[in-house]
Amino acid sequence: MSPGDSIALYLDDLHVGQRFTSATHAIDADEIKAFAREFDPQPFHLDEQAAKGTFFDGLAASGWHVAALTMKLLVGGGAPFAGGVIGAGGEFSWPKPTRPGDVLQVTSEVLEITPSRSRPDRGMVTLRSETRNQHGDVVQVLTAKLVVPKREELPSP
């Protein structure tokens, strides 16, 4: 899959090992600070000077901002599932900080597909999504369980 492809995949269309690549998002200092003011007002996310000498030693995006931008990239074609990108939960890590000027891109891989026993019209897909910056450094790993619908079967004649 490449960015720009506009298709909607059902559970039936997926296989373990299938990979997707998102579009990109360039993040700047104003965005980092605006998100931080609203959701994560800590010095290392708010101000270049105040960020010096902190754990991050320089302005860094809130991890939740990276997570939200990853979702934007998944919804925008990085996870082209029918019914949308609907998460039930998962795991995440932020191995490196995200800095002003970074260009983020998400590559995802289907790890597991589990048809629902109680709801035959859907299943759960485990998707591992790595968010990388322009240097290829992984800034977030997200392994999420997503609800994906099955293709509707036509009624038998």
Place this chain on the structure above:
Amino acid sequence: MSPGDSIALYLDDLHVGQRFTSATHAIDADEIKAFAREFDPQPFHLDEQAAKGTFFDGLAASGWHVAALTMKLLVGGGAPFAGGVIGAGGEFSWPKPTRPGDVLQVTSEVLEITPSRSRPDRGMVTLRSETRNQHGDVVQVLTAKLVVPKREELPSP
């Protein structure tokens, strides 16, 4: 700990089982839609009418919006750690949708405290944070690993 207490706890001050309660945040439909337009533009997060008949069957906040608001509540006193709330990773789930009008509050518990072997000035704290609405329903469970500094020791005389 109660909302409004303004203290900063070091690793030395924490014990397993210690609990904290955040302030509250009331979420409205405009906020839900604004976050969704920027980060998660799917019909069930954008528009009441379009949300009918979807998985959520009505307008619901993006899970990442709930995560970001949980962080706001943790940073605002719900996790009063010296050095701030600095996450390295963790696990999350969204057992129930968050709806317009919900009033969110976070209760957290220290599950584990691990002093760093390589960095004697800090340690890792595993914190389980449940975000509840005004009915007491848990809308998010976040178990995160946080970096917390040790109190600086005075040099020996």
